[in-house]
Amino acid sequence: MNIQLLHESILSNARFSFSKSGGPGGQNVNKVNSKASLEIPISLLLGLSEEERSRIENKLKHRISSEDCLFLSIDEDRSQLINRERALARAEELLVQAAHIPKKRKATKPTRGSVLDRLKTKKQKGSIKDLRRKPITD
Template identity: 45%
Template sequence: MDQHQIETELEFKAVRSSGPGGQHANKTSTKVELSFHVENSNGLSEAEKGRIQRKLENRINREGFLKMSSEDSRSQHSNREIVIHNFLELIKSALKRQKPRKKTKPSRASKLKRLHSKKKRSEIKANRRDPLK
């Protein structure tokens, strides 16, 4: 993954932010929308593109664009930095390989401990019963 190359391929669009904010929100475009075409990227290898498309398939639209947006800040510049940071974190997490899970068995001591606690619990419940029955 070539991070610098990917950053040059990002497309940004500034739109009006939703929610409260009064006059400032009504006249300025502070929300930043980022779009990134996964297939046409030169910063990713073919294997990385496949992995990203598999892991982020629900976030990629029919045209092949991965879209994200940020409207956390009142500043367009801050929102741009935030959305770039979030995008890079998302890509890095999608490219990270998970360790294969190793199957384990419970130890002999843990089995005995479990059986002992079950036996003790059943004795407690048995002692609650009426002895005449």
């Protein structure tokens, strides 16, 4: 993944729309369009391999529309500019996290100490259960 190329393609393909933000805030909320809604076409993003693109589409399918656009809306701040910058940063962060391919786990043997500890606790549990039994009378 080329993060620099991805960043530039996000900036060039991002489409914003602004609306009034809900919640507390007094008159400012009622008159200022501070909520930033971001829309980015996934197919136009550069710097991604096909495997990374398919991982993004799979992991972020609840945020991707039928037109293959990633949607994100931010209304955390009273400033439209700050919300716009946060939306761009969050979109890049989401895309990088979703495209990340985790390393394969290498299977290892349990250590000798952990095997002995497990067997010791099994013996202790078994002996506790043995003490619960009624004594056998001949």
